[in-house]
Amino acid sequence: MTDDESRDHVVPGSDEALSTDDVRGYDFRGEFDFGELLESYATTGFQATQLAEAIDIAERMQDEDATIYLTCTSNIISSGLREVVAALIRKGYVDVLITTSGSLTEDVIKTEKPFKMGEWDADEAELRERGINRLGNIFVPSDRYVWLEEYLYDFFDDFFAEEKVRTPTEFARELGETLDDEDSVLKQAADNDVPVYCPALTDAEVGNFLYYYRQGYDSEVGIEILDDYDSLIEDGLLSDTTGLIAVGGGVPKHHAIMTNLFRGGADYVVYISTGMEGDGSLSGAPPNEAVSWGKIKEAEKNYTQIEAEATLVFPLLVAAAFE
């Protein structure tokens, strides 16, 4: 290789002027302004840009009067994001909520007894001894479940009184109606006519207490899940435009995109996820994968993903796009 060839590799030059924005971070001169900070994220690069895109897309959902689906995993409700989700519903921004069963369990407990800040590293066997359940850096004393059991038995008596076989959305709505806490997700959903979908209703303590209830009180009660799936599909078919905010992955995220398939895909999509694309999982799959399936529509900048743990960014998204 001649020296000149080598130089051409190292310093090839370029005569192309790019018309995109300059990369440029927040200017900390002058008084701090939160709105401008988040605007600067658009030109900060990496995940900051993704957050700025997400805010933009969430705003367009509202401009277009989209039917907004919010999906979240149970740990979102374990954390302080519960209050943020409840606020979004209370203010009328959410049309459909899809989640997993732990969300229902924990939202109810929190109406009466708080979860407590804890530690990531703890002696687990000792915690078990003390009756403390660990959930990341959150502690849940076991007496919460003693209380919950009583509460649910009373609720079950009413819930199954007329009909023995019910659906998860009915469960969530009627349970929400019994609650007396403005920060409750289930209460706000019930009050604002937001259906709460939760197909795997058994997979948390509500399932455990349904088991005991069937053993001890009424073995014929049941939960049927096809009715709900029909409604969720039809919610979508009736919507002119849909928007999806998926906080975490799993069944809730897939339930939302799968049922949007029936209408030719979701129109606006924001994912917040820590999932890994390279494991081929649904949780880690970025929005573009869903385009090939027709679960998300392909249009100019109508979807994005923020690779981040949700407690860090979801409140920012809400503050910027929904206030």
Added chain:
Amino acid sequence: MTDDESRDHVVPGSDEALSTDDVRGYDFRGEFDFGELLESYATTGFQATQLAEAIDIAERMQDEDATIYLTCTSNIISSGLREVVAALIRKGYVDVLITTSGSLTEDVIKTEKPFKMGEWDADEAELRERGINRLGNIFVPSDRYVWLEEYLYDFFDDFFAEEKVRTPTEFARELGETLDDEDSVLKQAADNDVPVYCPALTDAEVGNFLYYYRQGYDSEVGIEILDDYDSLIEDGLLSDTTGLIAVGGGVPKHHAIMTNLFRGGADYVVYISTGMEGDGSLSGAPPNEAVSWGKIKEAEKNYTQIEAEATLVFPLLVAAAFE
């Protein structure tokens, strides 16, 4: 700070002799031996050590005649691990399978039409045009679902003929019985009396076709999920010893540990996961978190986790521990 104090920080010394093994990797002298390679993982450190521990724990599950729960996410069945899971069941190693609905969908398709190797990066809109669905680096041509629809309608006719409301385990078993492919997970499960739990049965194409079936043929069919949860709990209560291998997270993993809670925790546990602990998710929670809840027992080296994408390590675990 004096020089001597500083030196004490940098070179403090230690008079303690550790009795643990030396760190030492595989010796590539002499003829290559697969068994010895995996043994060397025990002293290689980092995740290799975790894999070696997992092999050890899986062997102890067998020595103790444990009831073995295998849980997996749907993408495991999308991948070539489907054949590995089927082999484990065929050889009698698995007593309970817990999974999500995509697994059922895709296992049935594969009995008739293969999934194809694809690319991670693809033009998604073009794929949609061509009728190709992308799942990581796997391609699924859409004709698979045309075929599946026909197949399932016939099955539904029989399945709901006697009783209108059925359970996911019945669904999986009776569907498995119709299949004619020794590499099918559902067929092997049906043939070997291994129940297949799948509470969120709607959340995949089987759900979509149940929707169409109710629209077009019989609006009264239903899927009830409490019966299955009872059985799963009782499977556990009747077992002297339980072992759990969780490939991926999500509902299947939680379903297994939650029902093991009733019997005081699972005895032996191996997780394979790409989940992130720091997001507080169930999928990312390492086994020790489940100890505080009583979902896993605390004993000498009875649980471990391999932080890895499953296709890389699950076949090695099977080859070493179950052959």
Added chain:
Amino acid sequence: MTDDESRDHVVPGSDEALSTDDVRGYDFRGEFDFGELLESYATTGFQATQLAEAIDIAERMQDEDATIYLTCTSNIISSGLREVVAALIRKGYVDVLITTSGSLTEDVIKTEKPFKMGEWDADEAELRERGINRLGNIFVPSDRYVWLEEYLYDFFDDFFAEEKVRTPTEFARELGETLDDEDSVLKQAADNDVPVYCPALTDAEVGNFLYYYRQGYDSEVGIEILDDYDSLIEDGLLSDTTGLIAVGGGVPKHHAIMTNLFRGGADYVVYISTGMEGDGSLSGAPPNEAVSWGKIKEAEKNYTQIEAEATLVFPLLVAAAFE
């Protein structure tokens, strides 16, 4: 197992009252307040709590008048965090900066020609054709390097004029002195007497142009790295209290903790990292690992780590702790 035993597993109860805070998220009632939002992160759980801890520790660094080490990887300077780092130095918050060679390269380019917003997914061969280098979702047209080459040759002439063998800190300082951009990290560091450590100075385009310079102009120039290491150690030994903010991992992070070992460990430490603990890497190692080495002191809440991509959280940390 009797029914009662089983119940004791499922609902063990707990008579312990925990004195920690209740988990509780931001209250979106009333006018939005950024400061209160970040305060609510302390009780939101998961990584939000880590960010709140980081803010607290960064404030204590200032209260204690600690010598503050800021370390960052090169991509931080590629992104809009460059302006944030420059602001921190300009305002006098940083005493020592440790980084890698790309930071120097790119900071200089940006004084004259901006980096441009780009796309994560691009046709790489086509980009090469067009002379556009991709760095995540940032585009760097190749003409930047043509300009840089000229600029550096002039600088090298002066820099090596008196002495042929120089150090990375001298390089950074004298280069910074030539720059005319208040948002330049190197200029601010030079103006504020903040040494910039960069042991692997060759590993970026400045290295490439040093190669060409030695080929074409002066084969005897050299970069010596032991002098800098001595100074960095002594910086630490002379400090009563040290604080470390490591944005990303690699050599810069390790350089800071390793030299703090000489003084018995850093006093206050914040890591922002996407590294994986389970790979045994220095980049993924959480602060507590460094305690065993004596590189970080063990005290009440004197260190923490935020598992997050830095562009999302570093501006928040700066806004909350340094304003």
Added chain:
Amino acid sequence: MTDDESRDHVVPGSDEALSTDDVRGYDFRGEFDFGELLESYATTGFQATQLAEAIDIAERMQDEDATIYLTCTSNIISSGLREVVAALIRKGYVDVLITTSGSLTEDVIKTEKPFKMGEWDADEAELRERGINRLGNIFVPSDRYVWLEEYLYDFFDDFFAEEKVRTPTEFARELGETLDDEDSVLKQAADNDVPVYCPALTDAEVGNFLYYYRQGYDSEVGIEILDDYDSLIEDGLLSDTTGLIAVGGGVPKHHAIMTNLFRGGADYVVYISTGMEGDGSLSGAPPNEAVSWGKIKEAEKNYTQIEAEATLVFPLLVAAAFE
């Protein structure tokens, strides 16, 4: 939307036959065969496919008689992969090794005193008390460093005897020549004329002891790094074909691709990494990003990346491609 339109979304069909391989996992019937297992990875999907590609590319490096660069981070040498790296060099497969300073430090210690298997979770303050340093799940008793200090002082006396200013490659080679352990990476490199590049030589205990040596014995010794960079560039320019195996990221990975830029890019590339693409880091950047820079050539399947922790997959790659 009419029913028919909706159906077209859900079951669009496809008339395209794909010519790629069927997805199909290892067949556990018959006797287990390690070679066939790894071949089945090609059609298993997800990261298994990436490993199969890596094996293929590593074989092509050898077929083409490529100059092979191996890069690794320090923790690779901390782990049992040290013996695997030494074997590769001993057998003549490696032409250039690039690493960080911890690798040199730890390889020397291991010639005399082993590292010990430890635990991920440990009481760090107690470990410090006991003089045990933790490195992931590996323990390094502090007496190793007492021994190392003596050993290095003797070495420094000789190394700096003739010339006061030396290079990292000279350091590695002459140090390697003093060692008496066939499993030592440095010894094998010295014996087989494989240069070991390590620009940030100070950033580990060898740096610490150079500091003390300059304090106590000879303040004029120095390490110059430009000479090495010239050689590394010229190694590349003289090669017809180059192959790169990057185990982990950081400076070593970038040093290899940056110097390959001079020759128009590396020809064959395998990355093994846990890095995250979305953080814009060099460590997380997949091979295609380097194509836009001209650091890797674009050809048919000449590069790949395995997203995995190296101890799990590097021994498999070596066993399959280099035996």
